[in-house]
Amino acid sequence: MSVDPSRDYPLAEKHPDWVRAPSGLSFQEITLEKVLAGEVGVDDLRITAETLRRQADIAEASGYAALAANLRRAAELTTVPNERLLAVYNALRPHRATRQEVDTLCDELETLYGACETVAFIRTAIPVYEAKGLFRRK
Amino acid sequence: MPQRSKRFAILSERDVNRDSYIQEWPDAGLIMMHSPHDPTPSLRVEGDEIVELDGRTKDEFDMIDRFIAAYSIDRRVAFRAMGMDSLDLARMMVDIRVSRQDLVALFCGVTPAKLVDIVSHLNVVEMMMAVQKLRVRKTTANQAHVTNRKEHPALLAADAAEAALRGFAEEETTVAVARSAPFNSLAILVGSQTGRGGVLTQCSIEEAINLQLAMKGLTSYAETLSVYGTDSTFIDGDDTPWSKSLLAAAYAARGVKTRFTSGTGSEALMGHSEGKSMLYLEARCLMLVRGAGSQGVQNGSISCIALPESLPGGVKGVLAENLMATMLGLEVASGNDAMASHSDIRKTAKLMLQFLPGTDFITSGYSSMPKEDNLFGGGDFDAEDLDDWNVVQRDMQVDGGITPVTEAEVIRVRDRAARAIQVVYAGLDFPPITDAEVAAATYGHASEDMPDRDKVADLAAAEAFLHGPETVVNVIKVLAQSGFTDVAERVLDMQKQRIAGDYLQPSAILTDAFHALSGINDPNDYAGPGTGYRVVGARWEQLKNIPQAKPPDEVVRPSAAAQRPWTFRAKGPASVGTDPREVVIAVGPAFGTTITETLSGIPHETILRELMAGVEEEGLIPRVVKVFQTSDCGFIGHHGAQVSGSGIAVGMQSKGTILITRNDLAPLNNLELFSMSPNLTAESYRTIGRNAARYAKHKPVVPVPSIIDNMARLKYIVKTTLMHRKETECVRSDAPAREMDVEFGGR
Numbered sequence: 001m002s003v004d005p006s007r008d009y010p011l012a013e014k015h016p017d018w019v020r021a022p023s024g025l026s027f028q029e030i031t032l033e034k035v036l037a038g039e040v041g042v043d044d045l046r047i048t049a050e051t052l053r054r055q056a057d058i059a060e061a062s063g064y065a066a067l068a069a070n071l072r073r074a075a076e077l078t079t080v081p082n083e084r085l086l087a088v089y090n091a092l093r094p095h096r097a098t099r100q101e102v103d104t105l106c107d108e109l110e111t112l113y114g115a116c117e118t119v120a121f122i123r124t125a126i127p128v129y130e131a132k133g134l135f136r137r138k
Numbered sequence: 139m140p141q142r143s144k145r146f147a148i149l150s151e152r153d154v155n156r157d158s159y160i161q162e163w164p165d166a167g168l169i170m171m172h173s174p175h176d177p178t179p180s181l182r183v184e185g186d187e188i189v190e191l192d193g194r195t196k197d198e199f200d201m202i203d204r205f206i207a208a209y210s211i212d213r214r215v216a217f218r219a220m221g222m223d224s225l226d227l228a229r230m231m232v233d234i235r236v237s238r239q240d241l242v243a244l245f246c247g248v249t250p251a252k253l254v255d256i257v258s259h260l261n262v263v264e265m266m267m268a269v270q271k272l273r274v275r276k277t278t279a280n281q282a283h284v285t286n287r288k289e290h291p292a293l294l295a296a297d298a299a300e301a302a303l304r305g306f307a308e309e310e311t312t313v314a315v316a317r318s319a320p321f322n323s324l325a326i327l328v329g330s331q332t333g334r335g336g337v338l339t340q341c342s343i344e345e346a347i348n349l350q351l352a353m354k355g356l357t358s359y360a361e362t363l364s365v366y367g368t369d370s371t372f373i374d375g376d377d378t379p380w381s382k383s384l385l386a387a388a389y390a391a392r393g394v395k396t397r398f399t400s401g402t403g404s405e406a407l408m409g410h411s412e413g414k415s416m417l418y419l420e421a422r423c424l425m426l427v428r429g430a431g432s433q434g435v436q437n438g439s440i441s442c443i444a445l446p447e448s449l450p451g452g453v454k455g456v457l458a459e460n461l462m463a464t465m466l467g468l469e470v471a472s473g474n475d476a477m478a479s480h481s482d483i484r485k486t487a488k489l490m491l492q493f494l495p496g497t498d499f500i501t502s503g504y505s506s507m508p509k510e511d512n513l514f515g516g517g518d519f520d521a522e523d524l525d526d527w528n529v530v531q532r533d534m535q536v537d538g539g540i541t542p543v544t545e546a547e548v549i550r551v552r553d554r555a556a557r558a559i560q561v562v563y564a565g566l567d568f569p570p571i572t573d574a575e576v577a578a579a580t581y582g583h584a585s586e587d588m589p590d591r592d593k594v595a596d597l598a599a600a601e602a603f604l605h606g607p608e609t610v611v612n613v614i615k616v617l618a619q620s621g622f623t624d625v626a627e628r629v630l631d632m633q634k635q636r637i638a639g640d641y642l643q644p645s646a647i648l649t650d651a652f653h654a655l656s657g658i659n660d661p662n663d664y665a666g667p668g669t670g671y672r673v674v675g676a677r678w679e680q681l682k683n684i685p686q687a688k689p690p691d692e693v694v695r696p697s698a699a700a701q702r703p704w705t706f707r708a709k710g711p712a713s714v715g716t717d718p719r720e721v722v723i724a725v726g727p728a729f730g731t732t733i734t735e736t737l738s739g740i741p742h743e744t745i746l747r748e749l750m751a752g753v754e755e756e757g758l759i760p761r762v763v764k765v766f767q768t769s770d771c772g773f774i775g776h777h778g779a780q781v782s783g784s785g786i787a788v789g790m791q792s793k794g795t796i797l798i799t800r801n802d803l804a805p806l807n808n809l810e811l812f813s814m815s816p817n818l819t820a821e822s823y824r825t826i827g828r829n830a831a832r833y834a835k836h837k838p839v840v841p842v843p844s845i846i847d848n849m850a851r852l853k854y855i856v857k858t859t860l861m862h863r864k865e866t867e868c869v870r871s872d873a874p875a876r877e878m879d880v881e882f883g884g885r
Contacts, residue, residue, distance in 0.1 A: 010640035010654040019638045030634055032627055035614050042609040045355055045633040047393035055639045062658050063243060064467060064644055066209065070383070070431020071642060074390030082349050085388045089345065092381035094373045118387065125380035128204045132369065134378060 003057045011054065018054060022046050022078075049075040069117070076115035084108070092125065099126065099135045154481040158448045167411020167419070170402070170446055170455035171258055175413035179252035181220045183213060192251040201369045202422050205379035206250065209429030215247035224252065228259035231268040231465075234666030238272050242467040250421035253465065257417075257458045262491065265457050270495035271664040272464035274434070274645035274657040276671045278496040280539025281471055282306035283503040284326050285513035289318045289596075290588045291563065292556040292571050292579035293507075295329030299555030300548050301506035302333025304524070305541035307647040308359065310503055312342040312513050315593075319343045321568075321600040323356040324613065325559050331628035332555035336648030338395060338641065342514070345385060347604070352392040355610030355633050358641070359395035361436055361471070361502070365426055366400070367419025370410035383430035393636035395646065397434040397471060398427040402459055403442030416446060420459045428466045433644045435463050436502035438473025438492070441515070447478055447488075457491040464497075469645035469657070471502035475516040477509075485518060486530075493530070493538050496671060498645045500538050508584045521583070531681050537673045542684040553580040558622050565616030566608055569595040694860045696734045697741075704743045705881035706730040712763045712875040715783030720761050721753045721830050722787040724778025724875070727766045727868035729792045733861060736794030737854050738816040740823075747882055748820050749788060752827020758784070758834055760827070762880050765789075766873035769865040771813075772806045775799040777875055784834035788826060793861040794818060798830045809833055810841050816854050817845040 008014050016027040021044040034040045056071035077085060088105050091097035097105075106122055109115040129135050149155065164173040182190035188207035189196045199207065219227075227244075230236040245253070260268060282301040286293050294311065301309055309330050311322045323341040330337040340359045341351055351357045363382050366372045372379070382398070389396045400423035402416035411419065420437065427435050437459045439446050446452035456473065463470040472492040479485045492500050501519065504527075509517025519527065528542045556576040563571050569592055578588050610633060617626035631652050635641055641648060644657035664670030673681060715722070723746065730742045746762065753760040765777045775789020779801035786809075790796040794815030797808040810829065812818055825842045832839045 005658050009643070009658045010638065010656075012635060012638035012640050013653065016638075021637060027634065027637065030630070030637070032614070032618055032623070032630055035611060035630060036618055040611070042353075042355060042611050045610070045637060047391070047637055047639050051637065051639050052390065052642075055642050058658060059643060062643075063239065064433070064657070065212070065246075066428050066431045067433050067644065068431075070387055071390055073384075073387035073431070077387055077391035080391070082346075082353060085391070086346050086349065089381055089384050089388060092378060092384055093376055094378060094381075118384070121383065122380065124208055125378065128201055128380075129378075132201050134201075134373070 003054060003061060005058045005062045009058050011051070019051055020048060022048055047078065049078045052078065073115075073118045073121060076109075076113060076118050080109070080113050080115070088122075092122065094134050095136050097136055098138065099130065102126065102129075102135070152481070154479070154484055156480040157484070158444070160448050162449060164415070165413050167406035167414060167416065168445075168449060169415045170449050170451045171254065171415050171417045171458070173413060173415035173418065176254070176415050176418045177251050179220065179224075179249050179255050181211070181216055181249050181252075183216060186213060192249050201378060202367070202372065202426060205429060206422065206425050210425040211249065212246035215244055217247070219244045219247035220249065220252060224255040225259050227256045228264075231256070231260070231272065232264050234271075237665065238662055241272065242465065245465045246467075250418060250425050253421040253425070253462050254415075254418050256465075257461055262454045262457060265454070265461050266491060266495040269457070269461050269464055269492075269497060270670065271662070272461070273495075273497050273662050274464065274467065274469050275498050275647070275655065276660045276662045277655055278537050278539055278671060279307040279499050279647050280305070280504055281308040281310060281499045281502055282506040283475070283512055283514055283516055284309050284311050284329075284506055285322070286507060286511040286585045286588075287314065287513070288585040288588055288590065289314055289322060290575070290579070290585065290591060291321055291325040291559050292575045293582065293585065293588050294322060294325035295332070295555040295559035296552035296579040297507050298326040298329030298339075299333035299551040302330040302337045303541075303543055303547060303551050304506070305539060306337065306504065306506065307539065308338045308340070308499065309506075310340050310342060310361070314513055315597060316343065316347070317597045317601050319347050319600070320351060320354070320356060320604045321596065323351050324562070327356055327610075327629065327632070328558050328562055328613065328617070328625065329555040331632065332558050332625050333551045334650040335628040335631060336650050336652045338648065349388065349392060350604060352389065352394045355636070357394065358632060358636060359397070360389050361397040361399055363396060363432070364399045365423050366404055366408075367414070367422040368405050368410045368412050371405045371408045374408055374410065379426050379430060386430055386432050390642055393639055393642070395641050396432055397436055397469065398430065398432045399436050399440060400424060400427060401437045401440040401442060401473070402455060403439050403445035407442055407445060417455050417458055421462055424462050424466055424468065428468060432468070433642065433646075434469025434471070434498065436471035436473070436499075437463055438470075438502070440473055440502065441476045443473060443476050443478045453488050453491065456488070460492060460497060467644065467657075469498045471499035472497040474501040474518055475503035475514065476518060477516070478518050489519070494534065494536060496537065504540070511584050525684075525686070528681075528684050532684055535673045535678065535681075537671070537677060537681065541680050544685050549580060556580055558617060558625050561620035561622065562613055562616050565620060566603070566612060568599045568603070690860050693857050694733070694864060697739055699735070699739075699741050701734065702741065702743065702883055704883040705879060706742075707879040708764060708876040709879050710877055712781050712877045714781050715761065717759065717783040718834070719758045720783035721758050721827075721834050722761050722763050722778040722782035723749050723753075724763045724765050724774050724787050724789045725878075726769055726774050726791045726865050727764065727870070728769075728865040729764060729790070732868055733792035733864055736792070736815050737857055737861060738794065738818075740794065740820060742792070743882060744820050745790070745794065745823050746880060748823040749827040750880075752824040752829075753831045756828055756831030756835065758831040762878040763875050764878050765875045766868070766870040767875070769862065769869050771795045771797055772799075772808065775808065776803075776805040779803070781875065786830055786834040788830050791862070792865045793858060796823070796826060798826065798833060800833065812842070812844065814844070814847065814850050816850045817847050
């Protein structure tokens, strides 16, 4: 999919048809009436991986490459539960996890959620953590 | 102890001398720029790998170097950018023919030391020019803090609504007790959307709770991601560049806008500056922030601001921080939040460096309530400074991100916001908010105006809410079912914005119509005079029409006392008097008719009564004449003196300016002149009458003592101008002076 920031942004106005809730509900279908009727729940009010990738493309096309990379990592994390996300975050804090624990988390992110870019990013930390003694020693 | 100079003793008591100042100490990192331990810029790339960065080879890289080498330097432009002379690059920043876009692309290839080297060539005005050109978003904005010591939900909602009405684009709350986070977030969400749609909100709180709040739909941005410029400080802060980056992705995955936090002074304060200058360490932070993929940063020293302020060039250096962020294409919320000085003069002078060029957010937390209620310890500018801020915007035709509002509008939105949170609490079975609390929040100013709540019950309910099934969806339902459909719609629209993710783009804010404005669709296109963001049209109308500005005719509308009936009628033309006992009181053309009181509000009737009584006390006869040919005080007196039997006259303008003169003096000469009428009382006018009579009798006269009030001109110049204009409109150059018939009304 190719985007033209000047034509397609903001998505909410220019391309609501591209924006969907995780349940598949379209942007225009999310209305107060549907909320009151119980047809829209909090799980519908979340951003999807697809939308994040679209925003990443917009950022990239506008010269914000690093932001785009972050939004692509975010896209991979949309389906990771909070508790697992926090586990990964905590493992990356200084002296929290062993190298092996970080490896295991990377495997989990990769196999369960297909979070390849996130894992590639985390793996660049491993030699640094080794060199600087930032892994927990057992 | 040698004798103290009184002047120095007074100076030592001034607010500015309550601030701390120290000399530079590079080894402790107490130096703004150019520490002898700062590296010189260098970069060496082999293949695709950076093998040397700012004087360190690959094997010497610390953790931050390794992150920057991996993520923060664009290899495609690095060779070109690093090969350019820093002075040339500095000049390009203030050259209107070089575009922002080209510069930001080029700065993707520089190292931290190069970044510092470039900005070190600019003086403070050039830095402001560069910020004006390089900031991400064209339209400026501002962020508010909304907290209170009691964590009172009705007051939070009311303050959030007022801040939204005043135009803040983002609102940030925090907690006194961590468990309050869900309730405080809820209060400012509901409150802000009551004030106006589209305000982004956040709660500064520990990351796990923050993510939960976002998942419940209670917040839309986060700026708790602090980074530091040395490894030791970073690790003391319990993070690494990788952990912070992961967190940034986690927030984005929840549709939350994030902004990192950095700022000079933190490394020195935490004892790990490694002898580097504050600005060099900040350059490392900023490069790391961009490499991590954050769209922006809040910097400008933030909570450490008093440290750079203690050093030479500290305030300039803080602007340099903001500037470096813009060079890297980062949104910048430019500090001005924590207390920077005891001195209002010094605080305001510092503010101008961000306020005048404009930044994405002029402050990273304007205290929308009194500073005593600011749980961030901020409040450099607070609720009591709002009118000062508005007036300075109007003075300079600058948009500092705050919109002037009326008291009536504010009361209306505060009441409605407090009622909205009241129905939400009732609907979700939280501890009730009473009508008395709503009223206190509507009309109050601070926590002390609020009734105490049952804190234990509130905290228990907040905790249950955080862990329970209720979310923003329940809040929206309750609002819609309780007569707050408009607020419900806006809270839902905020959720829809989260789904669309438009505000994840650089420097995004939402207008009250939920239209995203960001570096994508509102990029700063400043290219010299006539370009970029201009305060014109509807926005200028908003900013210039502060409620204090009165219609000019209202300024000169007479008071009730001056409308009392008395007789002051023109008879025939004034003849030349022959009685040497006569003193003429000559008044201006508007006196007692078009204008009926002086500048300071003394009715003309009173003035004349006192002047005439003064003349009579000396046994002489007052004769009142009205001059039509001039509105000038000297000439009014001069005309009067020409028809005075004694040759002495008092000449007076309607605004009360008065003199005593004699028929042989030049029109602009006089015996006594009282040019500052607001300094005159009714008693002074009686003395003037007496003195005039004594001149007529050739008796010695003690001039009426004049009071010096330096503020009189400042206070009255507008009214003076308008009254004098009114009097001048009554001038008839062909009409002779008239004899006046005076009869005073009863008291």
